[in-house]
Amino acid sequence: MSDDDFLALVKSYEGRPCGPPQRAADPVNQPMIRHWVEAMGDENPIYLDPEAAAASVHGQIVAPPTMMQAWGMRGLQASLNPPAREDRTPMDELTALLNEAGFSSVVATNCEQRYDRYLHLGDHLVSQTSIESVSEEKKTALGAGHFVTTRVDYATTEGEHVGSMTFRILKFKPPRSTP
């Protein structure tokens, strides 16, 4: 396949939804919030202390807003076991195409999150992701690669839109490592 054909192929994924809406494995919950704030060293009491949260503008325990993306992450087993070919989403297909062309490493480069409101215990998120853009091949400090930008909209299972995210990764050819 020529470089032009390859670029046309990966660009054909622009604008496509990454499969059906994804329901988070679990609703917003205190244990996952606790793991997060302990890791971050975040001592804001609105995340763990019911009384302090009730006395704040939030009125109740809330999740850290920057945790929004974490609720929808697929988890360990799905990370270890890529989906069968027939179950692949357009994003899985695009990732496989880039991997097969040698752009096998990935690094996140940009993230913009917008929050309509903070999430409460029990909110159950549903995310809808679409592929916004695939760049031409760029030379970067890490190696040659393609930037892939996705847009994610987050809603509750009741259908209330609660936030959105624009996320950009670089799929790049790793420099040859010496053993």
Added chain:
Amino acid sequence: MSAAGAATSPIRAGRIALADRLPELAIPITRTLIVAGAIASRDYQDVHHNAVLAVQRGSKDIFMNILTTNGLVGRYVTDWAGPDAIITRVAIRLGAPNYPDDTMVFSGEVTGAEKRDGRDHLTVAVRGANSLGDHVVGTVELNVPTC
């Protein structure tokens, strides 16, 4: 950016002005932080916990994932702004990776402030720099009680 003019933490309503600087915050980048942040964010990409595979993939070592960077940026701003702050937007761009045994120092400056609906709506420019350069540069929008 120095810590000169640093506000006490958390800020009190009505004391914020354009060009106010947030107190600096130094975050030791340990393996434990990188792995704990990756797992707390359900990010099992091997480059965030497996040094051998990270090197095979062209990295110097394991490195912090972007979800942890987001979490730390949010924490940095609310450490200063307090529990009555409401963050509405976080936009970040990553540069130099956060590898283990480094230190990232956050600095920030108020670049926008307007009163609306009884709250002060602020824009804060945030920078997190390690020994390699800027790990993260970003913008946080939030609102806090006005007086």
